[in-house]
Amino acid sequence: MGWKGLYFRKDFEGETSERIRLAEGLIPDNVASSLAQRKRWAKGNFQIMLMNKTKSYFDKDWKRPTTAVPPKPKRGHFMRKVFYINCTIYPVGSLCALLFFYITLYFLYTGFAPIYFSGLKLLYALVPKLLIQGALSALSNRSVENNDVVRSQEAWFVYAFTHTSAVLETFWWKITGKEAAWFVTGSSSRGSVTELPNVLVYFGHVFGLVWALIRFFATYNSQQTSHGASLLVASLMMGLFIATKLGPSVRMSIQEYFGWSYQSLMDQGNFFGQSLIAFGLVFISLWVYIEKPSSNPF
Secondary structure, rough: OOHHHHHHHHHOOHHHHHHHOOOOOOOOOOOOHHHHHHHHHHHHHHHHHHHOOOOOOOOOOOOOOOOOOOOOOOOHHHHHHHHHHHHHHHHHHHHHHHHHHHHHHHHHHHHHOOOOOOOHHHHHHHHHHHHHHHHHHHHOOOOOOOOHHHHHHHHHHHHHHHHHHHHHHHHHHHHOOOOOOOEEEEEEEOOOOOHHHHHHHHHHHHHHHHHHHHHHOOOOOOOOOOOOOOHHHHHHHHHHHHHHHHHHHHHHHHHHHHHOOOOOOOOOOOOOHHHHHHHHHHHHHHHHHHHHHOOOOO
């Protein structure tokens, strides 16, 4: 909020002699420190939302300096209120990401859709909403690079457990009045326990993808345990989506834990890209072998 709105403009825009350095601090140099920083931000913002608005938090001996201030704008009050709410309750939205994890894992390991797919009604309800949402997102992010938009989607999933823990600690503070320990950026060591949930969820989805394929082929002719190719494809799409979002962060966590280079565990020669058609042929060949369709086109 502050960096994009004020610091970035003053630090890098305009003439060099006129630039003002408004903030200077340590940038997280590992995943654990980044998680600690985001947790501190989320907890602080959510505490602002839940704090007692009638209580004065100013020093009793402090006096407002006498100086000219710009007049308070009369327009845009509603949008400023919306912006304030959005900046203070955003950690609560991470609960949806955790629900997304659970739904996808349940789908992959059981083969049953955790939500009811009502045929074309689902298309009528969701497709217009998703198209409008995509158009509005494109309009609001016209000045943002596409890679940054993709990284923001990854960050929403990566920081889901961190933001949720911040929300729980804030409720604990509100109920008991006790403040949990704050983490300073850079104080967390590499390989922190806070990285473990993302690692477990990532590998849970990877193994779930393999298990979904094995279950589909092993029980293809069993009506009791086979749930159709459509649900298989749906579960694979959801699992791949989550795995690709958590993959970069989990890869860096593994690199830092074992002390490997950040260039390791990378597809340097584009092996997967070049061999993707081979994996597709394996899937189709196994499907044809098990289904044994008629070779007669008529």
